Ligand code: FES
């Protein structure tokens with residue numbers, strides 16, 4: 001018999017299929033109680049075009065830096081990435097550079113990355129230090145930010161030591177995620193996150209461990225890159241290898257308050273644009289091609305007689321995620337074991353919900369370059385209850401010439417991101433070549449993109 005991966009199917013015209021109500025119909029089929037946030041929808045509606053200038057204008061970009069990036073909570077990294085005193089991360093947007101350091105007391109603090117002597121950056125890379133000693137003349141601070149020593153102190157008698165601890169940046173944490181806010185007067189992170197802590201309360205992200213972290217500079221405005229992950233409509237043409245197991249045009253899109261939006265894409269179901277995909281092919285392709293199931297070992301697992309791919313893979317995930325985390329997951333919906341449930345936190349971070357193999361994307365502007373950004377992808381598993389935490393993966397930094405598929409830790413996700421990046425390169429070119437001067441969004445499937453711009457406008461139009 002032929003291998004299921006070779007089973008043929010028919011591809012329908014792109015115009016012909018898709019159902020915004022499809023996910024709620026799946027919720028009605030769940031055999032366990034469905035959490036309220038999974039059983040509801042929250043749409044926004046508007047249809048205006050967006051000006052191309054929003055993506056290409058240096059003036060617009062500078063206003064974003066001064067009025068939005070200076071005011072918002074931004075994801076820095078995971079607590080599990082800096083487990084020991086002296087471990088630190090760097091976060092840079094525009095001219096802002098922040099060291100996020102685990103102190104001797106275990107507390108995580110943010111410091112402006114600028115020596116109080118003549119201003120050299122104290123750290124150029126993340127890593128581990130015993131103290132923060134400036135590599136220029138040797139002014140030194142403790143890892144808690146207290147001034148420790150001054151070179152040739154006899155020559156600095158005019159310096160008031162009491163005012164020369166390192167200035168701090170606001171840091172807050174939720175579920176193991178570390179955020180900073182450059183605005184000293186910012187409200188609490190939990191308020192900013194809106195519905196998210198409630199929607200994520202069962203997923204135990206505080207026990208998450210970073211299994212992979214890959215960074216690459218990509219060409220394109222930061223919003224273009226962010227938007228590449230805010231709709232599933234592009235799958236049909238950009239990622240055709242996913243159509244046998246991803247019902248992209250049956251996705252649900254929701255927006256909550258100013259800062260949170262989500263999309264939910266049914267998985268282990270073929271695209272509504274296909275006809276005749278056999279369950280065996282959907283089963284095989286979901287395991288091997290999706291890059292985020294509990295296993296990609298297609299030799300060890302196969303579809304049982306009479307079972308659907310969706311239920312079989314959900315049960316496999318249920319079993320393997322339970323083994324990984326040591327949790328009882330018998331009460332958990334198929335959707336939360338399987339589907340692509342992707343939340344975004346304004347302005348630049350997207351986190352996949354669910355019980356295992358969650359992905360995070362973060363897009364940071366690249367200095368003052370309106371046409372370049374830094375793209376980070378992280379993949380999370382879970383630490384097991386009662387066992388020592390696993391070590392967090394080191395960050396792999398790819399050069400602009402390297403594809404994401406050069407990072408083996410991303411598995412099947414790497415080639416998918418490479419397909420996305422090809423669009424980003426061409427977006428940077430095409431937006432500048434536009435005669436129309438505007439982009440037109442799909443009313444429903446691109447509503448998260450509109451939401452991003454609506455929130456951005458609130459910052460840009462706010463009084464000083
Ligand atoms: S600039 Fe840092 S010690 Fe001189």
Ligand SMILES: [Fe+2]
Pocket residue numbers: 228234238239416420
């Ligand atoms: Fe994509």
